Amino acid sequence: MEAQTPMQSAATPPMKSQDAGKNMQRQMMAQEYDALARAKQTKTPVAYLFISGNIQELFRSFGFLVVYPEINALQCGIKKAAGPLILKAEDKGYSSDVCGYVKNDIGLVMQNNKSPMGDLPRPDLLVCNFSGCNTYIKWFEALAELYDVPLVMLDVPYVRDGVIPKQDIAYIVSQLHDVIATCEKVTGRSFDKAELSRVLALSAKAEDKWCQVLETATRVPSPIDSFFEAVFFMAGINIFRGTQACVDYYDAVLAEIAERVERGVGPVERERFRVVMEGPPPWPHFRAFWELFKRWGVVCTAATYPKVGGLFDTGLRHDPSAPIESLANYAMNCYTNWSLDKRAELMEGYLKHFKADALVIHSVKSCRSFSVGQGDFRDAFVRGKNIPTLLVESDLADPRYFQEAQLRNRIDAFFEALEHRRLTTPAGGAL
Amino acid sequence: MHFAGVDVGSTTTKAALLDQDRALVGKSLLPTGANVVRAAQQAFQLALDEAGLEEHDIAYVVGTGYGRYKVPFGHAQVTEISCHARGAMRVFPGTRTILDIGGQDTKAIRVSPSGEILDFSMNDKCAAGTGRFLDAAATVMGLTIEEIGPVSLTSSAPLRITNVCTVFVEQEIMSHMSRGRKAQDILRGVHSAIAGRSLALMRRVGIDPEVTFTGGVSRNPGMVAAIEERLGAKINVSPLSQHLGAIGAAMFAVERAQGSPAPRPLVGELHVVGGH
Numbered sequence: 001m002e003a004q005t006p007m008q009s010a011a012t013p014p015m016k017s018q019d020a021g022k023n024m025q026r027q028m029m030a031q032e033y034d035a036l037a038r039a040k041q042t043k044t045p046v047a048y049l050f051i052s053g054n055i056q057e058l059f060r061s062f063g064f065l066v067v068y069p070e071i072n073a074l075q076c077g078i079k080k081a082a083g084p085l086i087l088k089a090e091d092k093g094y095s096s097d098v099c100g101y102v103k104n105d106i107g108l109v110m111q112n113n114k115s116p117m118g119d120l121p122r123p124d125l126l127v128c129n130f131s132g133c134n135t136y137i138k139w140f141e142a143l144a145e146l147y148d149v150p151l152v153m154l155d156v157p158y159v160r161d162g163v164i165p166k167q168d169i170a171y172i173v174s175q176l177h178d179v180i181a182t183c184e185k186v187t188g189r190s191f192d193k194a195e196l197s198r199v200l201a202l203s204a205k206a207e208d209k210w211c212q213v214l215e216t217a218t219r220v221p222s223p224i225d226s227f228f229e230a231v232f233f234m235a236g237i238n239i240f241r242g243t244q245a246c247v248d249y250y251d252a253v254l255a256e257i258a259e260r261v262e263r264g265v266g267p268v269e270r271e272r273f274r275v276v277m278e279g280p281p282p283w284p285h286f287r288a289f290w291e292l293f294k295r296w297g298v299v300c301t302a303a304t305y306p307k308v309g310g311l312f313d314t315g316l317r318h319d320p321s322a323p324i325e326s327l328a329n330y331a332m333n334c335y336t337n338w339s340l341d342k343r344a345e346l347m348e349g350y351l352k353h354f355k356a357d358a359l360v361i362h363s364v365k366s367c368r369s370f371s372v373g374q375g376d377f378r379d380a381f382v383r384g385k386n387i388p389t390l391l392v393e394s395d396l397a398d399p400r401y402f403q404e405a406q407l408r409n410r411i412d413a414f415f416e417a418l419e420h421r422r423l424t425t426p427a428g429g430a431l
Numbered sequence: 432m433h434f435a436g437v438d439v440g441s442t443t444t445k446a447a448l449l450d451q452d453r454a455l456v457g458k459s460l461l462p463t464g465a466n467v468v469r470a471a472q473q474a475f476q477l478a479l480d481e482a483g484l485e486e487h488d489i490a491y492v493v494g495t496g497y498g499r500y501k502v503p504f505g506h507a508q509v510t511e512i513s514c515h516a517r518g519a520m521r522v523f524p525g526t527r528t529i530l531d532i533g534g535q536d537t538k539a540i541r542v543s544p545s546g547e548i549l550d551f552s553m554n555d556k557c558a559a560g561t562g563r564f565l566d567a568a569a570t571v572m573g574l575t576i577e578e579i580g581p582v583s584l585t586s587s588a589p590l591r592i593t594n595v596c597t598v599f600v601e602q603e604i605m606s607h608m609s610r611g612r613k614a615q616d617i618l619r620g621v622h623s624a625i626a627g628r629s630l631a632l633m634r635r636v637g638i639d640p641e642v643t644f645t646g647g648v649s650r651n652p653g654m655v656a657a658i659e660e661r662l663g664a665k666i667n668v669s670p671l672s673q674h675l676g677a678i679g680a681a682m683f684a685v686e687r688a689q690g691s692p693a694p695r696p697l698v699g700e701l702h703v704v705g706g707h
Contacts (some may be wrong), residue, residue: 373609375635383548383637391552405497406536410553413512420513 021253040120053131053331061196077283100397132336172328197320197371199242208249221271223260227300238309272297279362284399296415301354307335325423358388436680439498442534444470445480447677457482491688493680518679532648560628580653589619625664626657643667
């Protein structure tokens with residue numbers, strides 16, 4: 001197996017900002033889960049939301065604490081706790097075909113919300129913002145029944161042909177007024193538009209910095225991996241938008257990246273291939289999956305999964321001057337809420353802008369909003385655009401669907417062929 | 432100076448030896464069994480025996496197949512996707528599309544005229560449409576794997592087998608048998624079902640002529656006929672088709688020993704930052 005080599009030679013002083021973002025994020029997550037565990041004690045209202053297209057800023061302005069069942073499932077996956085939780089849900093009758101995130105969450109409810117991250121509070125309010133995924137509806141309907149709490153549906157129209165019709169924004173805005181009325185009822189507080197604008201201004205600041213982080217991957221070699229590292233860096237934008245801590249977090253990440261650039265270090269020692277990654281990672285086997293690419297010197301210079309919480313790199317921003325409309329516009333512009341054509345267009349743009357050699361699609365069994373159409377993406381890129389494309393399959397939550405030998409075989413064969421092409425063609429096989 | 436390729440598959444292990452003119456001088460085939468390392472060693476030794484060579488006559492060994500990292504005497508490893516493509520083009524230089532059906536996987540590979548792999552696709556997580564599917568059919572009908580192909584060719588009224596699951600197909604076959612259907616008609620249906628799945632896999636990469644059929648299942652004449660029927664065209668099949676992966680591996684061994692540039696992973700490379 002691969003030799004373990006010290007990260008830096010003795011002569012090189014350690015990096016000042018080494019893992020600055022990661023350490024700060026760990027602290028922020030611990031504080032957040034601690035606040036959640038004490039929510040009942042502190043009498044703080046709790047809302048459950050989904051990540052994609054969520055309106056956390058509105059809830060923040062009302063003083064809610066927010067629980068994201070998807071983040072809990074992700075955390076359980078990476079902490080190797082997902083398998084037994086999924087089996088608990090299957091014992092209750094959930095089919096093996098049901099999304100692993102849903103089953104992970106039902107498993108947590110069945111063990112009284114005792115999670116590896118701490119005790120999770122019961123919701124006071126469930127808000128189903130089902131941007132791009134219809135499984136969300138059934139998931140929160142099940143939670144509404146299990147917890148016996150009110151469920152608010154926020155119906156976000158799908159972006160079909162590139163242009164967002166004004167009436168779609170108006171439709172979401174009208175629903176947001178209903179959500180505001182519900183929040184007032186649950187908290188006993190009145191809606192404070194100025195407070196929402198203040199929170200949104202902080203969101204926009206963090207969004208600017210997040211885009212700066214992503215843009216650093218245009219460098220050759222790239223100082224970051226825009227998939228394997230960005231899925232951690234995205235925590236700020238997905239969970240902590242609208243806080244000063246989130247802005248500070250991205251400052252720390254940017255400082256760390258600046259130091260990497262200065263030192264000439266990156267996610268692999270020698271960058272050999274730059275790829276665009278489509279699809280979520282297999283959380284329970286995250287490191288093993290990354291290693292399969294690292295051994296070929298592969299760096300992901302752009303990825304679609306970190307854009308599920310908002311396509312800020314396309315210019316999208318929260319706007320404090322039009323708070324409600326801006327929440328509506330944001331909710332529509334999340335990656336899985338875009339049509340397949342728009343997604344393909346985005347990936348093609350990534351391939352060019354981030355100077356990538358190939359597209360890698362990781363298709364997951366759980367998530368239909370991601371995996372539907374991925375076979376067509378593969379065809380469109382390989383045949384239509386002559387871009388080497390690899391499609392591999394496993395799951396984002398269920399450890400049973402990760403077959404390392406099969407994955408290794410496909411990944412090795414793909415980069416073997418790419419390398420062969422580079423070695424034997426005068427142009428070097430680059431795009 | 433000689434060169435070797437050892438293909439450790441899920442069901443059988445194959446070895447091939449080439450001389451410096453890339454002519455085949457020795458080959459072997461045996462069941463992989465539980466001890467993968469021993470299978471690799473035995474296959475290598477049998478090929479040496481056939482060629483009348485000793486281990487020290489071999490300059491370079493490339494391992495391929497699922498067990499490629501278990502070839503202790505191998506100098507390098509190359510995936511069977513690259514090796515099957517290389518081996519198929521060695522025997523049929525006009526090959527543009529390769530269909531490989533092995534014991535537990537099926538793959539379709541499209542190559543350029545210069546042998547560059549343009550695209551490939553494989554079955555995932557399931558043995559439907561592979562050699563295992565035929566094993567299951569043979570077992571339930573009380574025939575050997577060698578018998579089912581020729582028997583299927585005697586059918587004049589093939590049945591339609593709708594099940595593609597290796598486990599459930601047994602039930603479907605049993606129900607046909609209990610209704611008194613003829614063995615050859617059932618088997619023709621089984622072969623046709625696999626051919627249909629294989630063609631779907633090939634369409635994913637695009638079917639350019641010539642098509643070369645490799646892997647253990649290509650030795651089954653019933654399968655060759657079923658694929659040709661579905662495809663509406665003749666396909667290349669070599670008596671060496673089971674050995675094409677090992678031959679391809681030996682071709683890579685020749686190139687690497689001669690110092691040609693060769694793709695390989697950066698084994699041992701360090702991870703500098705991150706460490707989530």
